[in-house]
Amino acid sequence: MSNNNSQFPQWEVFIQEKSGSAFEHAGSVHATDKKMALQNARDIYTRRNEGRALWVVMTDNIASTTRDDEEEFFDPSEDKIYRTPNFYKMPAGTTNL
Amino acid sequence: MTDEQKLAKFEARILAGEKIEPKDWMPEAYSKTLLRQMSQHAHSEVIGMQPESNWVLRAPSLRAKKILLAKIQDEGGHGLYLYSAAETFGIDRAEMIEQLQTGKAKYSSVFNYPTLNWADIGAIGWLVDGAAIVNQTMLAKCSYGPYSRAMIRICKEEGFHQRQGYEIMAKMMTGTAAQKEMAQDAMNRWWWPALMMFGPHDAESVHTSESMRWKIKVESNDKLRQRFVNRTVEQAHHIGLTVPDANLKYNKETMNWEFSEINWDEFWAVVKGNGPCNHQRMAHHIKYHNEGAWVREAAIAYENKLQQKQKTTV
Ligand SMILES: [Fe+2]
Numbered sequence: 001m002s003n004n005n006s007q008f009p010q011w012e013v014f015i016q017e018k019s020g021s022a023f024e025h026a027g028s029v030h031a032t033d034k035k036m037a038l039q040n041a042r043d044i045y046t047r048r049n050e051g052r053a054l055w056v057v058m059t060d061n062i063a064s065t066t067r068d069d070e071e072e073f074f075d076p077s078e079d080k081i082y083r084t085p086n087f088y089k090m091p092a093g094t095t096n097l
Numbered sequence: 098m099t100d101e102q103k104l105a106k107f108e109a110r111i112l113a114g115e116k117i118e119p120k121d122w123m124p125e126a127y128s129k130t131l132l133r134q135m136s137q138h139a140h141s142e143v144i145g146m147q148p149e150s151n152w153v154l155r156a157p158s159l160r161a162k163k164i165l166l167a168k169i170q171d172e173g174g175h176g177l178y179l180y181s182a183a184e185t186f187g188i189d190r191a192e193m194i195e196q197l198q199t200g201k202a203k204y205s206s207v208f209n210y211p212t213l214n215w216a217d218i219g220a221i222g223w224l225v226d227g228a229a230i231v232n233q234t235m236l237a238k239c240s241y242g243p244y245s246r247a248m249i250r251i252c253k254e255e256g257f258h259q260r261q262g263y264e265i266m267a268k269m270m271t272g273t274a275a276q277k278e279m280a281q282d283a284m285n286r287w288w289w290p291a292l293m294m295f296g297p298h299d300a301e302s303v304h305t306s307e308s309m310r311w312k313i314k315v316e317s318n319d320k321l322r323q324r325f326v327n328r329t330v331e332q333a334h335h336i337g338l339t340v341p342d343a344n345l346k347y348n349k350e351t352m353n354w355e356f357s358e359i360n361w362d363e364f365w366a367v368v369k370g371n372g373p374c375n376h377q378r379m380a381h382h383i384k385y386h387n388e389g390a391w392v393r394e395a396a397i398a399y400e401n402k403l404q405q406k407q408k409t410t411v
């Protein structure tokens with residue numbers, strides 16, 4: 001890094017709203033290092049108690065699928081409805097199941 | 098797939114109410130229009146901090162000062178959300194800032210008007226943020242995922258901006274004759290610039306029809322402006338303020354408040370750079386951007402040092 005007009009590397013911000021809940025993506029920040037990324041994320045995304053824990057991860061380190069591979073990638077799970085409880089027929093009158 | 102097939106698929110998705118995400122195929126005109134609009138929006142949030150910060154040191158109480166600071170900090174945050182959303186098109190933030198500083202990119206003209214006294218802070222929160230809320234609530238429904246999500250976040254924060262402004266106006270309207278006069282004077286100066294925020298009439302707006310088809314916007318400028326007028330006229334009357342428009346009248350059939358034609362010559366003059374504060378706003382932005390150079394340098398030097406250290410310890 002050298003250019004003074006650099007916007008710094010981009011980081012993605014994840015917030016945990018309360019203890020036990022999942023970390024959810026909130027947006028991104030720019031920062032030179034982890035500590036600055038966490039501080040910027042706090043200032044930008046948690047000014048109103050949106051959470052009590054944060055993750056930041058460099059955007060370049062995230063791999064993602066695209067809309068173009070969507071079908072090929074996810075279709076294999078589409079015809080396997082036997083993975084859901086409603087696929088099974090229970091004898092009439094069965095309870096607690 | 099040919100480009101026509103891709104376009105048909107793209108339009109079908111929009112029609113079905115789906116959001117378009119950064120890596121999806123999109124027509125060039127779609128990303129171009131959105132990028133122009135989003136960077137303009139981001140710049141507006143950032144430049145909009147200037148007229149308000151003019152009164153931070155002269156706020157009438159500690160309470161008022163804390164509120165104003167929090168609001169200005171929010172606006173800076175809005176700018177950041179929007180720059181991030183615009184960056185999903187692959188543009189660097191430094192490039193957007195350069196476009197702003199060289200005049201290639203615009204920001205909302207309303208911020209080229211001066212804040213002359215404390216009542217202006219009330220008028221801005223109530224009228225300017227009020228108009229922004231009407232527009233941004235519409236934009237939260239737009240088809241581009243990152244923009245829509247930024248708008249949802251921003252709308253949540255705007256509620257307090259408008260209320261704190263209205264509170265200032267309402268308080269002044271229960272004060273001395275001089276205070277009432279100040280509030281009315283601010284109303285008179287900010288009313289028309291606030292109406293201009295919605296842009297030209299639909300018939301004259303170059304981008305409207307395509308933007309509507311692709312849900313870059315989902316309601317027209319005139320419709321949004323009318324919604325704002327209807328809400329705001331009643332709020333003005335409620336605290337004893339007069340709307341500075343002799344032709345203002347309520348139409349029982351349409352249930353709209355009808356108002357005079359906007360002074361479009363003034364609108365275009367300010368857009369083209371001849372408003373009262375255009376020069377000052379840009380000079381200020383450039384000055385502080387340059388004066389902040391050492392902070393960026395220090396951050397980069399620190400990071401380089403950290404990496405050096407890591408290399409030698411490994
Ligand atoms: Fe804002």
Ligand SMILES: [Fe+2]
Binds near residue numbers: 172226258
């Ligand atoms: Fe605001």
